[in-house]
Amino acid sequence: MKKLLPYILILIVLASFVVPAHFSLAFTCTTAPTCQPPSVLTSDGCSCTYVLLSPLPNTNGETLNTFDPTGEGGGALGGYLNLMIKLFIGICAVLAVIMIVMGGIQYMTTELISSKEEGRKRITGAILGLLLALGAYTLLFTINPDLLNTDLESLEDVTVVVDLGGESPDPFVAISKTALQSFGITKCTGSGGKSAVAGIGQQFVGKTTYSQATGKRNTINSSIITLDCSAFVAQVYSCAGLSYTGGNTNEMFGSGATAVNGTTYDFSQLHSGDLVGWKKGDKGGGKVETNGHVAIYLGNGQILDTQSGGTAVRQLDSIKNRITYVKWP
Structure with a gap:
């Protein structure tokens, strides 16, 4: 176990750098979307932003004129949700590295069998947790990549028409x-x-x-x-x-x-x-x-x-x- 531990630590550290890098590259804009009015293309050309019918006050004293609820550009709700999934996997990798290092230090710096066993369990638990997070992502991606894509543009538009009331059949007679x-x-x-x-x-x-x-x-x-x-x-x-x-x-x-x-x-x-x-x-x-x-x-x-x-x-x-x-x- 002592001989294998350094190699395990090296592999986990390398994975913690490769996984976030992979996800960040996957988030790069490749093609410009087609925007339907009243939405317009953002300045980076990567997403559509919705032009509000009426400006809304902002917390910094300015007014909010646009909001992007669908694309992956700045201020995009769908983009934020996609990024949160990727960040979650990256955080799991970092936490796993920390727990493995702590378990390794505990295992190597004690002569007590109980402490060594506790360190070994900590390392095992961290590895299993990381495998669980990566395995869940891999399983969903294998079944259908769209399961990991919170693309709100796929939602159908719904038009809500409010009935403002009808008119009486009585002829109009002015009130005096x-x-x-x-x-x-x-x-x-x-x-x-x-x-x-x-x-x-x-x-x-x-x-x-x-x-x-x-x-x-x-x-x-x-x-x-x-x-x-x-x-x-x-x-x-x-x-x-x-x-x-x-x-x-x-x-x-x-x-x-x-x-x-x-x-x-x-x-x-x-x-x-x-x-x-x-x-x-x-x-x-x-x-x-x-x-x-x-x-x-x-x-x-x-x-x-x-x-x-x-x-x-x-x-x-x-x-x-x-x-x-x-x-x-």
Whole structure:
């Protein structure tokens, strides 16, 4: 055993250098991937990075604009998981070397049979542990190399379409200016035009509920105003003294509306008070819309609309890809 121990130590030390080197070389970029929008190729040309719809604040005071959840480039979740597997094998090799050295020192520096036996068991256990880690990697790689590849690009894209609520079949009948003013919507004067739309519409926030039930559309009681998306827009336009745009999305996005592709349309050319949305049956989001929807564009990437949660200011990006029409009074 004493004669074989130095050779065993030399072989383990050499393995501890060769194994990590092998894994690090396996992680080298060879070919540039093909990136699908909204992802773009990273600066090293080795992976794709996802461009966030809206920048996120970072812990260092900067903003995060991109994130790569799939490739093996910087910031890639899949790459990190792949690297962790390789690092785990390398750490096992290093720990095995340390335990073998400790066991060897204990074996050679004592004359007690019990201590020698303990040192021998430590060496044996370290070798078996290393063989177990390498054997597990080798077995999985032999069965199917993809078992060790956490490539998230293989996951299929899933499109989730949120139903924002339908429209009531009841015809639109405007709520009187007096009733709305007594409810705190003081800017509903029947004048002001397009420039007054944003201010009037925002006074509805927190004062409405959504309903498409018959007999509930555009009604007001002592505590709440009941609206759907198109009734809200028609009511705000009426409060601003603008011409009647229609009582539902089919009418609003009929004559005078411009058909667009929300994924490519330049919304910066719109002005506050313009309308955006879609009609029932459109496929702007890649799926047939079961209901139409209309929102008032406020500018700076924001919209104002009535959904199932009531009237609120929201981000244009939340519905942008589903938009098929724009319209301005």
